[in-house]
Amino acid sequence: MLTALLSGFTTGAGLIIAIGSQNAFVLRQGLMRHHIGAVVAITSLSDILLISCGVAGIGILVEAWPSLVQYLRWGGAAFLAFYGLQAAQRAWSGSGALHAAQQTSSASLKTVVLTCLAFTFLNPHVYLDTMVLLGSLSANYPGFGQIAFAIGACCASLVWFIALGYGARLLRPVFNSPLAWRILDASIAVFMLTLSALMLS
Incomplete structure (x- = not known):
């Protein structure tokens, strides 16, 4: 059980900590101290949901329906390009520093939540990593070991x-x-913008 728990934690951490668009978004919100509680809750609970689904076997559906991943790839690429252009505009005008200094932002809680959900669920890799990969690896620990593996991976995300x-x-x-x-x-x-281009390549 302990081996499965530690394996789930280290494997989950290795996949989650890798630099990604979601992590960049969480970092920026954390620096601004803007709705960070909602952002942390959404990202953590989303990972826990997807990991649980993967261990439960739903990851098989993702493998059986590759067109779903393709649709997510296109949508994700468009969203990343849009967000990348917004970041470029902030870098050019220096508007990001103004918001941070005042600890305010024009983005409402609803906007931040929807953006966070888009970063989470429009990324096709999140399904491959959490549902397919972690789901498959959990099968190496039958019985309660599989549950311990999932708990370890969920704890890593949290x-x-x-x-x-x-x-x-x-x-x-x-x-x-x-x-x-x-x-x-x-x-x-x-x-x-690089991630957007890679998704379409």
């Missing part, structure tokens, strides 16, 4: 998003500089 979202404030002194925000937004823009 720990990571809490640390990323609420730990981002430790970087606030660095981001007191408008230049730092422009560099961050420029990096996010390049990252999002």
Whole structure:
């Protein structure tokens, strides 16, 4: 049981901690301290839901219906391109630093929630990682071991998003500089637009 739990935790952490569009979004919200509780809750609970579905065997449906992943790829690429262009505009104008300094933002809770859900569920890799890969690996631990593996993977997601979202404030002194925000937004823009292009390739 302990082996399965640790295996689930380390495997889940390896997949979740990898730099991705969702992590970049959580980091930026954490730096702004803007609706971070909702963002952390959505990202963590979404991962827990998908991991649980994968262990329950629903990942087989994703493998059997490849067109679903294709549709998600197109939608995800369009969304990432849109968000990347927004980040590029913030980097060019320096508007991101203004919002951070005032600890305010024009984005409502509804907008932040919908954006977070889009980053989570329009990414086809999240289904392959959580439902297919983790679901398949959990089969190596039959019985309660499979449940322990899933719990370990879910705990990794919870720990990571809490640390990323609420730990981002430790970087606030660095981001007191408008230049730092422009560099961050420029990096996010390049990252999002590159991911969008890769999804379509």
